[in-house]
Amino acid sequence: MEPDSDPFAPPTEVAAVAAASPAEAAARDANPQYVLPLVVRIERTTPPQRTDALETAARAVLTFLSDPRSTEPDGAWTALVHAWTDGRIRKVVRRARGAEWTRAEALPGITVTGTAATDPARVRVFPPVPLDGWPKDLARLQVSGTDLTDAEPPAPVTSGTIPILWLNPELDMTAGKAMAQVGHAAQIAWWQLTDAQRKAWSDADFPLAVRTAPREAWPALVGSGRPLVRDAGFTEIAPGSCTAVADLPPVLG
Numbered sequence: 001m002e003p004d005s006d007p008f009a010p011p012t013e014v015a016a017v018a019a020a021s022p023a024e025a026a027a028r029d030a031n032p033q034y035v036l037p038l039v040v041r042i043e044r045t046t047p048p049q050r051t052d053a054l055e056t057a058a059r060a061v062l063t064f065l066s067d068p069r070s071t072e073p074d075g076a077w078t079a080l081v082h083a084w085t086d087g088r089i090r091k092v093v094r095r096a097r098g099a100e101w102t103r104a105e106a107l108p109g110i111t112v113t114g115t116a117a118t119d120p121a122r123v124r125v126f127p128p129v130p131l132d133g134w135p136k137d138l139a140r141l142q143v144s145g146t147d148l149t150d151a152e153p154p155a156p157v158t159s160g161t162i163p164i165l166w167l168n169p170e171l172d173m174t175a176g177k178a179m180a181q182v183g184h185a186a187q188i189a190w191w192q193l194t195d196a197q198r199k200a201w202s203d204a205d206f207p208l209a210v211r212t213a214p215r216e217a218w219p220a221l222v223g224s225g226r227p228l229v230r231d232a233g234f235t236e237i238a239p240g241s242c243t244a245v246a247d248l249p250p251v252l253g
């Protein structure tokens with residue numbers, strides 16, 4: 001699942017992804033393209049709840065972005081992160097079960113566990129890989145088959161109390177596609193924060209909620225100036241579709 005670059009430029013210590021002109025966009029797209037792989041564990045008899053999987057994917061992206069291996073000048077993943085952010089910011093979500101998951105967990109990465117009381121989601125995020133250079137144990141995993149559901153509607157949340165990643169109510173996305181979108185929204189939000197705000201969020205283990213926006217509220221969210229994701233249209237939905245908005249409480253945003 002591959003969202004394209006966003007309209008918000010990240011801080012100066014990270015390569016910008018928002019193209020200021022067609023020429024800049026062409027130069028960016030000419031760079032070697034990398035993707036951030038995420039793998040969600042979906043066992044046949046105990047699949048995770050959809051909302052828990054989405055929230056866990058967003059937290060996994062934030063955990064990866066804040067890890068010293070991604071941020072320190074000599075970090076093991078820092079060069080890969082810069083190569084990834086020099087092009088389009090792509091994320092691909094695949095599923096694994098049983099031995100597939102065991103092999104995936106053996107590869108360098110970070111596993112984040114969801115907050116559901118029963119069968120919490122487990123999402124593993126890996127350092128960026130070239131579009132055509134996936135490790136074989138990840139390349140063999142399927143992108144399809146991520147149609148998760150919630151047994152009960154998620155509890156309502158109030159704007160301003162917790163970071164909320166709002167999904168477009170007009171779009172029908174698989175869980176895998178939506179996981180990529182909320183991961184991208186979380187990343188854009190992360191880039192907009194100060195170091196102190198990032199530390200506070202990280203120290204709290206990245207509390208957040210993912211919800212589908214009320215239809216009547218979506219236009220205002222899109223036009224609010226909040227971090228907004230527009231999809232490239234590689235899979236499932238039309239190019240340029242607004243998929244997610246990050247709504248940060250005042251303490252963070």
